[in-house]
Amino acid sequence: MPYRGGGTKTGQAIQHVIDNTMKTANGARADAQKIVIVITDGRSQDDVLTPSIALRDSGAITFGIGIGAGVLENQIQEIAGDTSRAFIVDTFDQLSGVILNHVKQAVCYDVNECDTNNGGCSDTCVNTQGSFHCTCPENMILDSDLATCISNTTGQRAAFDECSVDNGGCSDGCVDTLEGFNCTCAPGFVLKADLLTCEDADECLDAMCSHTCVNTPGSYFCECPKEYQMSEDRITCTLRASEADCDAGFMPKGHSCTQQNNEALAYVPAEEACAAAGGRLMKIADSGVRQIMSRNYQGANFVG
Incomplete structure (x- = not known):
């Protein structure tokens, strides 16, 4: 609605929702729950109770949220129709926190699937939050449809592959067995106490x-x-080897000692010195490798 000034007219705004927003031509669906959240300063200058009651009579769930220091609590409750749907906060920032969670809890509720055709179960239907499952009397087990109980002649706990439904609840691997199923973990991981969730194994x-x-x-x-x-x-x-472990003329390198020759500083004499000692000379062309080797061997230009 365009703002025309002149004060707060929350009642008129609610009536506008009834006359326009809640119409099929404007997107209202018969199979969808109607929910109206009214955010206001809580100091309306017109009647909010009458249009709010009319809105709820049309099948809508109403929430009243007052923002600011001058909110009239009774107006917010009249808009909401129930104290569980009436809220007062100081700033708009609070809407995304506690208020949003309250709205979700009031709007979203668990559907008891067992109320409709016993959930399709041949025997007992057990409702859970957001789902349901079927159970069987003693000496009977669920068939592969997870709904029909059949005679247990083999001592199995179930006649179907539990791993085929949500991976058996396992966080990693699931192995079906005659008596049920087992969860498995990748190498380096172990099962937690719930026998479903894998966690890192501390090899240390x-x-x-x-x-x-x-x-x-x-x-x-x-x-x-x-x-x-x-x-x-x-x-x-x-x-590591220390200088004390090496003979004269040798220097430590890792677990061994290497001969140090400070006289053969050119390639040819260095090559001859290496050959005389029963070794061969390695010439390093790559400057990066040469820098690393030279640093490791305390500045030597050639390594034998």
Whole structure:
């Protein structure tokens, strides 16, 4: 409605909804619940009760929400028709919080499927929030239609594949069995106490690493202190070689010692020195690799 000034006329606005909005020509459907939420300053200068009653008589559910400090509580209750649908807040920001949840709870309600043809169940129908299921007397089980009870001649708990319905409720894998079903988890994950939901297995609880263990989703890895080095088994840390462990003329590198030659600083003499020692010289053309190797070997230009 266009704002024409002159004060608050909430009653007229509600009457406009009755005369126009709630008409089939304007989108109203017979199979849809009519819900009207009136947001106002709560100080209407006309009658709000009469049109509100007429609106509810037409089958609509009404909510009254007053915003601000000068709200008249009785007006909001007259618009809502019930205190459970009447709200007063200080600012518009509060509408998306508690008020929205209250509206949802009042509008949305569970339908009892068991009230209609016993939910299709041959025996007992059990209603749940948003759904239902059928159950059977002792010595009988549900057939594959999940509705008909049949005689249990094999000692099974059910005659159908539970995994075919919502994966049996399992968060990961579901395995059907003669007596029911089992949930399974991917490697590195275990079932929680509900036997349905998988959670990360903390492998570090088994103390597999010799030093530090770091748990990750579905796996783990071991870490070593800076003075240690990881072994090939990726579990055990061993002490790095120190200069005290190396003979004269050698320098520590990981778990081994490498010979250091400070005299053969050109390629040809370096190659000859390596050959004399029973080795061969590796020439590094890539500047990036050379920088890394040089740093690791304390500035040497050639590595034998």
